[in-house]
Amino acid sequence: MKTAYCFDLDGTLTKTEVLPCIASELGISDEMATLTQVTMDGHIDFEASFKLRCLILSRVPIEVVQKIILDIPLDKSILKFIQSRRDSSFLVTGNLDVWVKPIAELCGCRLYSSEATQMSESLKIEKILRKDTAIAGIRALGFGRVVAVGDGANDIAMFNASDISIAYGGVHSPAPGTIAACNYVFHDGEVLCKMLEAL
């Protein structure tokens, strides 16, 4: 049976949340971090919050955003795991394709993300990713078993659609709702990947 390994991006593969890093360009990283945190904890609707955060951050040119994102440290164990299983690993993120594409290219795996089009001075959000729909799409590729790794409230839908779900607290503790929806909790990337290899 083929197994797909699906990883959230922000706070799972990346060692910090991405949007506050972009917001630092505008001098509002603290405010963005707060908004991101309450969203990840599930206190406000992910889609509405994400649209608002993208609207604010769309003032930063895409090239600048991509450069910032490539400077964000990644979990080395997870990166190595993905790079060693490029055909069966997937990044599943609510973040925008135009922003996070360089990380997917670095990983060499397929990306399921929200989508946006660059306009003259802003971004037009075309689609907000539903993570359960993404998992269904990955299953349709012929994967009989899906393993999902994430940390935030927006990963719960991905967990519910997967066969094995793992809350990862490499950067910060996973949201309580995320823990309540998972099978396993890990706090160390190396230990997590050892488990993934054993599956």
Place this chain on the structure above:
Amino acid sequence: MQDVRSAVIAVAGMGSRLGLGLPKCMIEIQGKTILSRIVNTLRSKVEIINIVVGYREEMVIEYCSQHHRDVGIVRNPNYKTTNTAYSMALGSRHLSDKVIYLDGDLIISPTSVEKFIQSASKHNVLVGLTDAKSENAVFAHGYQDNKDIINLTKFSRTEGSSYEWANIVSGPANLMENAERYVFEHLEGLLPLPGAVLEVAEIDTPEDLISAKAFVSERLV
């Protein structure tokens, strides 16, 4: 025979006989929790440690995030209606090597667990025994096979013996598969089995806790 590479520690139970309102593994004895004592004892002896959580899982998960980030945590959301054997089966579900299974309410002498793990590599299943002393002992009957191994033939709650079931066993990763009763009852179906004696104090009742504190003072300091 195969070496023991993984450990599964079951801490999901409510510990209702002790009545402290927290998982028994979180009880501190001489400034160190039972969980930390077990994890620290096993850390250098196995590659993977999985802890199966249930009752007040958030407390144990938070504790591990601060003190034992290198363990895997396996959730048993059905801890109220399932037993230790079920938790152990969950904890070893995706492991493939030989596993040492332990209850999370034990104080174990590090030297005796090291000896047990070494001996476990020579047996498909090795049952942990200890000198009979706990309040609700499950007595173990058998005969001495050689100086380190007892050939275990029977468990009994009523018929006394020098040894009791220590709530520790090593075996394949599927040892607890389909186990519906207590762990020792599951093992009864596999008897006769080799057993090895460990220095262990189990904590089920307030009296056991007093004995465990004395055990730590006398044997582990």
